[in-house]
Amino acid sequence: MQSRSPASRTGRPRSATADAAILAATREALVELGWSKLTLGDVATRAGVAKTTLYRRWAGKNELVVDAVAELFDELELPDRGSLAADIEGVVLQFAAILALPEARSGLMAVVAEATRDEALRERIRASVVDRQKRLVLEGRARAQDRGELPPEPDSASADRTVDLIFDMVAGAVVHRTLVSAEPADEEWVRSFTRVLLHGLGG
Amino acid sequence: MQSRSPASRTGRPRSATADAAILAATREALVELGWSKLTLGDVATRAGVAKTTLYRRWAGKNELVVDAVAELFDELELPDRGSLAADIEGVVLQFAAILALPEARSGLMAVVAEATRDEALRERIRASVVDRQKRLVLEGRARAQDRGELPPEPDSASADRTVDLIFDMVAGAVVHRTLVSAEPADEEWVRSFTRVLLHGLGG
Amino acid sequence: MQSRSPASRTGRPRSATADAAILAATREALVELGWSKLTLGDVATRAGVAKTTLYRRWAGKNELVVDAVAELFDELELPDRGSLAADIEGVVLQFAAILALPEARSGLMAVVAEATRDEALRERIRASVVDRQKRLVLEGRARAQDRGELPPEPDSASADRTVDLIFDMVAGAVVHRTLVSAEPADEEWVRSFTRVLLHGLGG
Amino acid sequence: MQSRSPASRTGRPRSATADAAILAATREALVELGWSKLTLGDVATRAGVAKTTLYRRWAGKNELVVDAVAELFDELELPDRGSLAADIEGVVLQFAAILALPEARSGLMAVVAEATRDEALRERIRASVVDRQKRLVLEGRARAQDRGELPPEPDSASADRTVDLIFDMVAGAVVHRTLVSAEPADEEWVRSFTRVLLHGLGG
DNA sequence: TCTTAATCGAGACGGTACGTCAAGTCTTCTC
DNA sequence: GAGAAGACTTGACGTACCGTCTCGATTAAGA
Structure with missing residues (x-):
């Protein structure tokens, strides 16, 4: 801390x-x-x-709130539910549940806003929140590749870029749904989201 | 205003x-x-x-900033680039360019954060920013359906839900990439994002 | 002020x-x-x-207290009691009465102490308190010279020096008696003091 | 201590x-x-x-400063210079020299100011500073009486009162000259002061 | 020589006041 | 009556010391 x-x-x-x-x-x-x-x-x-x-x-309000909020995300897990779709739905629902907590809603966006003007704070958020949860994407992909649901990555640079992209898409969509659109990310929404994520708009 | x-x-x-x-x-x-x-x-x-x-x-800082920032998004357009993929890439790049402006970065997330505790402010954001830009999704879908790239919607309730989902996925991913991950949403990233959005992770 | x-x-x-x-x-x-x-x-x-x-x-505590205390001394007067000794006794008793007030005791010495390290404050005290009351010495001497109790001054430089000396002796003795020795400057003490001041130790 | x-x-x-x-x-x-x-x-x-x-x-700042300042006054002495006037001038110049030290100027008045509201501190000052130096007055008077410059005291109560008066007049005048009027108590001033003290204003 | 007990340094503790700053309101005069 | 100017009340800011405390390490004198 x-x-x-x-x-x-x-x-x-x-x-x-x-x-x-x-x-x-x-x-x-x-x-x-x-x-x-x-x-x-x-x-x-x-x-x-x-x-x-x-x-x-703590140096100030921002740093304190980052630490206070970061603890909330540490309980995220990726239990093996048998398929990539089920795994994604499970973790997205957990993530949505945390974002439904008032302490997370109020704090998270505020420190992100502050971080737009504070490199050190941005780094602290990345270290405490973002990077700590990217493990979930890595783990989910590895599991899906073992199951044959996803092809192996051609090279590691491309693999990293894909992890970042998926993380931004998942986290971004849930955050936007929850905080900006201010609608619940409930099971129905999560199913729709997962379908589009896995199979695209055409599917 | x-x-x-x-x-x-x-x-x-x-x-x-x-x-x-x-x-x-x-x-x-x-x-x-x-x-x-x-x-x-x-x-x-x-x-x-x-x-x-x-x-x-204006009643206070939040309302003032919402109005000041909302003006920035009014210049978004959806020129016809001939395909759904090209249309999406075009508008996402425009959106990313706006989010790269310091006045948008600093202000937008802050008022979203404040809005988590202020229903009136949330409504103002929805009216001034979110709903005003959903037109882009509607327009893009209609154009794609005309071109035969997307099937027509079975019913209007489902159609609305899909618009909301797409909007959250597009806006959320760009915002998260730009403000949380703090990486540029450049052409390469936008191409990768559009590919996943249209064809899913497996594609 | x-x-x-x-x-x-x-x-x-x-x-x-x-x-x-x-x-x-x-x-x-x-x-x-x-x-x-x-x-x-x-x-x-x-x-x-x-x-x-x-x-x-006000710039700070010192300046405020100087102004608050200075007002207390403005009520000092030198009524004509018929003789130099009576005039001195009268004004010294008035001065002692003011120094007996807790607001004067507490404040005056404190700002004098602060003034030992602050030229501007020293000047403010001199202007607000000291010089304003030297008029009493001037007036008393003029009256005594009119009565023939004191000889006229040989030159004005010497006259000024004498005023300063008398003021330091009178004010200093009363302050020291009251605040350092912490004994009352009552009528008996004032009579003894005036006798020594006018006629010296031998008298 | x-x-x-x-x-x-x-x-x-x-x-x-x-x-x-x-x-x-x-x-x-x-x-x-x-x-x-x-x-x-x-x-x-x-x-x-x-x-x-x-x-x-030490109990606090005041007590510490009293002890620190009191040590400065212990070096005062009353060498026999042959006459009462010379003796007084000598000790007053020594006293003025101590009051010219910044450590004495800053500390002494401050603790006197604090002592206006603190009986124990007043007692400590009296014991450490005032009473310890009254010996100089006693010694000077005894020497002057031996020389025949001063008459013997009629009774001891009156004698004590006179010692107190002289001490207040001497110490008060030097302190006021030095700290309030902020003028040096130099040889010329000391001579004038001694003349008035011994022979009165009229002399 | 081995307790024993008060000392020492260091520094965190719960507090209080500092002097500054911004919010939002109020008052006065000018356009 | 709107607007500019700026004084007003309120209350949080982050800092500096306060005087107390806890700690482990000395340091002499008495057992």
Whole structure:
């Protein structure tokens, strides 16, 4: 999450529970107030922690919210459901369920918006959220290739590009459906989406 | 954009140029400062207008930014390039070009984030941005059906759902590629995306 | 007191009552809290005024306290009591009475202490407090010379030096008695002091 | 200086050098920063000592500064110069020289100001600074009476009152001249002051 | 020589106030 | 009556110190 000075053996150690309390308080405040009305002073109060403790560990609101939201996505899994279509539908539904949480909705787009002007924040999001979940695409493709549902990749550069493309298409569609169009990504929608993704508009 | 009191005949009329100046100043400030550091006082100063004038016409920062950004998307067109694939590639490239503008990047995601907690704002975005551009999907589909590239829709409810799905997939993928993955949606990427959209992952 | 931008005709004028309320609130806070625990936020609250209003008019705590305390000394007068000794005793008792007020005790020495490191503040104190009261010494001497109690001054440079000396001796003795020795400058003490001042230790 | 727990025989003894280092660091910080910007954390750092060490020995900033400043006045002496006037001039010049030191100027008035609201601090100042230097007045008077320059005191109560009065007049005048009027108490001024003190205004 | 106990450094802790800034409203004068 | 100017209240910002605490490591004196 946040780095501490590596060579610090002396002095009072940081409270281990404070981190968890702060991130939980951040999510709670996101639910109640949303990103723009969330204040670090309020988060500190909710966490039962001093404002300085919070500033000692995170550089600001953006970094804190990224960490608080990133934890939500770590529970995503790709259980083997027997076919590529079923696998995709399963993980997309999980993803949609997380995006239905107010703490994710409010926080995620806000930090993405901030990241358009902040390279370091963009990198933090990529590391904490995006790259961490690309594993799902990799795993799903490998499984589908084992099953013979997808052909092997001709070369690794092309393979990487395809992973990125699929990730952008899946995540983008779900996010846009959920947050911009503001419609639920329910089972019916997910089935339609998966059909188009696998077989194209003509199918 | 903003409503004015309908029964106002008397008194000094509102300056007609002020609106345009304010929206232009808003976009300029978005470029220089980004959404979170944009202040209405600064916009007023840039526009050569008093803060009160600004508040008289827009309720707040979000509404102002939605209007300022929405104007950017009105120039999207769907010229007939002879095939569905070429039409999609053309409009997606236009969309990507707009999202490459700093004033669009900074503002769009921020108001979407705010909209997760503000129904009226969500509606304003839908009306000013989303629904206004769905025409492109409708037009492209009709043209493709005329050409015989796509089958006619069985019923209108299903047709609407498909339009929404395609719009979410196209807009979502471009936005995610551009703003979250922070990679350019260049011609190569657009070709790959269009191929998957039309023929599916297996193709 | 504080300067305002000279070329400001337009805009809302500064509230005239706010100044008086702030200075009164400052004296009240000095009484209750003393200089070191007085906070500008608290003064603003007491005065029913926003913190920004306060900072718009004074540069900081020191300048504010100087102005608040200086007003206390303006009521000093030198009524003609018939003899130099009686005149001195009268004004010294008035001075002692002001120094007995908690708002004066707490504030005066603190700003003098700050002034040891701040030329501008020293000048402000000199202008607001010291020079304003030297008139009492000048007036007393002139009256005593008219009565024939004191000889006329040989030259004006020497006259100025004597005024300064007398002022330092009178003010210094009362301040030291009151604040450092922390004993009351009562009538008995004032009589003894005046006797020594007029006739020397031997008398 | 500071009291330690009386019943502490065992355990590691307090570092003897720390006290001197802390008081020296305090004076150094007074010179550079003045009283109001002096922080105990900074003093601790300058002294090469932990903040806890400092708080273990002094109750707070005021007590520390009193001790640091009081040491400066211990070097005052009253060498026998042959006459009362010469003796007074000598000691007043020494006193003025100490008050010309930045560490004395900044600290002394500040703690006096704090003492207006703190009885214990007032007592500490009286004990550490004021009473310790009254010996000079007593010694000077005794010497003058031996020389026949001053009459013997009629009774001891009156004698004490006179000592207090003289001390307030001398110390007060020098302090006021130096810190409030902010003019040097040079030889010329000291001669004039001594003349008035011994012979009165009329002389 | 081996406890024993208060010291030492370092630095995190819950707090408070700082001085600044933006939001949105109000007041005055001008066009 | 709209508009420009700018003072107003409110409240969050991020920083700096406060005085307290926890920690592991010294350091002398007494057992």
